[in-house]
Amino acid sequence: MLEGLLVPMFTAFKSDESVAYSETVAHASWLVEAGVDGLVPFGTFGEGASLSLKEKIRLTEEILKVSGSAKVVPSLICNSFGEIAEYLDFANSTNIDGVMVMPPGYFRPGDDNALTRFFEKVLGLSKKPIIAYNFPAMSLTIGPKVLSGIGVWGVKDSSGSIESAKAYLDAKIRLLIGSDVLLAKAISLGASGGICGIANFFPKRMKLINDLAKIDIEKFNLVINHKIQVLSLIQLPERRVANVLRYYIAQRGFLMPSNKVLTELISVLRAKDDAKVILKWHLYEVRRYDNELYFFDGEPDRSNEDCPLFNKLKDQTNFTIRFRQDGQRVRLKGKKHSSSLKKILQSANIPPWERDKLRMYYINDTLVGMESIGEMSEA
Numbered sequence: 176m177l178e179g180l181l182v183p184m185f186t187a188f189k190s191d192e193s194v195a196y197s198e199t200v201a202h203a204s205w206l207v208e209a210g211v212d213g214l215v216p217f218g219t220f221g222e223g224a225s226l227s228l229k230e231k232i233r234l235t236e237e238i239l240k241v242s243g244s245a246k247v248v249p250s251l252i253c254n255s256f257g258e259i260a261e262y263l264d265f266a267n268s269t270n271i272d273g274v275m276v277m278p279p280g281y282f283r284p285g286d287d288n289a290l291t292r293f294f295e296k297v298l299g300l301s302k303k304p305i306i307a308y309n310f311p312a313m314s315l316t317i318g319p320k321v322l323s324g325i326g327v328w329g330v331k332d333s334s335g336s337i338e339s340a341k342a343y344l345d346a347k348i349r350l351l352i353g354s355d356v357l358l359a360k361a362i363s364l365g366a367s368g369g370i371c372g373i374a375n376f377f378p379k380r381m382k383l384i385n386d387l388a389k390i391d392i393e394k395f396n397l398v399i400n401h402k403i404q405v406l407s408l409i410q411l412p413e414r415r416v417a418n419v420l421r422y423y424i425a426q427r428g429f430l431m432p433s434n435k436v437l438t439e440l441i442s443v444l445r446a447k448d449d450a451k452v453i454l455k456w457h458l459y460e461v462r463r464y465d466n467e468l469y470f471f472d473g474e475p476d477r478s479n480e481d482c483p484l485f486n487k488l489k490d491q492t493n494f495t496i497r498f499r500q501d502g503q504r505v506r507l508k509g510k511k512h513s514s515s516l517k518k519i520l521q522s523a524n525i526p527p528w529e530r531d532k533l534r535m536y537y538i539n540d541t542l543v544g545m546e547s548i549g550e551m552s553e554a
Contacts, residue, residue, distance in 0.1 A: 177246055177273055177304065177328060178367040179212030179415070180387060181351065182374045183220040186234070194230050196237055202375075204241040210414045211374060213246035214238060215275060219310070219333075220372045223252040224280075232265050239270055246272040250308060254279045260300055267302040274301060275331055277308035278315055290321045304328035306351065309339070319346035331370050340366065358383070362390045388422030391415055398423065403468035409444050416441055427470055432456045444468075464526040482546045484536065493539045498531060504554035505542065513554030523548060 184206060187198035203214055216238055217223030217231055226234075235249055249266070251274060253259050259276065266274055276297050278290060298305055305326075309317040310333040319342050322330060329349025332340050340361045343350045351370050352361035358369040374383055392398050395407050397419060408416055417437060424432065432440070436456045443453045443463065454461045462469045488494055503516040520530045525547060534546040544550045 177213065177248060180368060180374055180383060181213035181215050181246065181248065181370045182206050182211050183215045183218040183370050183372050185375055186221040186226065194234065196234065199234060200237045200241055203238045207241060207243045207245045211245055212368065213248055214242060215248050215250055215370050217252065218250035220375065221250070223250050228258050228261055231262060235269065235271065248273040248275055248306065250275040252277045254281045259297065263300045271303060273304035273306055273328060275306040275308050277310060278317065280314040287318065287321050290315060290317060291325060294322065294327060295325055298326050306331055309334060319343050319348055322348055329367065337361065340364065359386045359390055363393060384418055385422055388418045391419050405444055405463065405466045405468060413441060429459050429472060462526065462528065465524055469526060484544045484549060485546065488536050488538065488543065491538055495537045496534045497537055499533065499535060505551045506554050508550035519548060
C-alpha cells in the first residue's frame with residue numbers, strides 16, 4: 176500500500192551542475208533510517224524536469240539499493256511522452272512500487288477527455304501502479320472526472336486546496352496530499368497519506384511525526400477515556416505504533432521511556448491479556464486489561480467527590496464506606512436476581528487492580544450502592 180508519509184526527496188548537484196549521486200543516495204538512506212514510509216525522487220523538490228532520462232534511471236537504481244522497507248515511487252515530469260514510455264519500460268523490470276506522472280506542462284492536453292486518454296496510454300505501458308500528479312500551477316488541473324474508473328492507483332494533489340482534496344475523496348479516488356499544511360486535515364478526511372517536502376529536513380520532520388500520531392489516534396479511535404485501544408493500535412505498522420506511544424506518553428506529561436522500554440512495551444501489545452503490571456519505568460507503570468492499555472503516574476487520585484452516588488448518600492445518618500469481600504453476592508437496582516459481585520465488576524469492565532479499591536456504600540450497616548456501579552443491595 177502506498178500510504179503514510181512519503182518524501183519528495185531532493186536531488187543533490189555538484190558545483191558544475193552534474194548530479195551528485197552519492198550525496199543524493201546518502202540522503203535517501205538517511206530518510207529510510209528515519210522511518211519514512213516512502214521515497215518520491217524526481218518530483219518538484221528533486222528537480223525532475225531538469226534531469227535526463229539517463230540520470231533518472233541511474234538514480235532509481237542507486238536509491239533502490241538503500242530503500243529497505245520504504246516504498247520507492249519515482250515522479251515523471253516530462254514534456255516528451257517518448258521519455259515517459261522509455262522510463263516506464265525500464266521501471267517495469269525493477270522493484271519500484273509505483274510511478275507518479277504529471278501531464279505535459281508546455282504542450283498541454285486540451286481538455287478532460289484528452290487528459291483521460293493521456294493517463295490511459297500511460298497505464299497501458301506500465302506494470303506498476305500509476306499515481307496522477309495534480310499540480311495546476313505547473314500543468315493542467317486533473318479533476319476527479321479525468322481519473323474516475325480508468326485504473327490509476329490514486330492522485331497526489333498539490334493544488335493547495337482542501338476542497339480539491341475532498342473532491343477526489345468523494346469520487347472514491349485515493350489521495351496523497353501534496354501540501355504540508357493540509358496534511359492533518361486531509362488524512363482526517365480519509366487521505367491515504369502525504370508527499371510532503373518539509374519531511375526532507377529533520378527539525379520539521381518531528382512536527383510531522385507528531386501530526387501523524389494525532390492523525391492516527393483520531394482516525395483509528397486509538398484512545399478512549401484515556402486508555403489506548405490495543406486491537407486497533409496493533410493494526411498499524413510497528414514504527415507508527417511506536418510513534419503513537421511516544422506521542423501519547425509525552426501528552427500525559429510522563430518522562431519518556433528509553434528505546435529499550437518502548438520496544439518492550441510494543442512487544443507486550445500482542446501478549447496474553449491479563450491484569451498484571453506489564454511494564455514500569457521511573458514512577459510510571461502500564462497495565463493491559465480487556466485489550467486496553469492503562470497508564471499510571473504513581474497512585475491515582477481517588478476523590479470521593481468524583482462519584483455522584485457518594486454525593487447523594489454522604490449526608491445520611493449512619494453512612495459508612497466499606498470494601499468488597501470474596502464471594503460477595505449482590506442485587507443491582509431493578510434486577511430480580513442476584514449475581515456475584517465479581518461477575519458484575521467484570522461485566523462493567525472494571526480492571527482487577529481497581530476492584531478492591533472501589534468503595535461500597537452502607538447506611539445502617541445495609542448495602543445501598545457501590546462506586547462506579549450504582550445502587551445495589553445484599554443478596
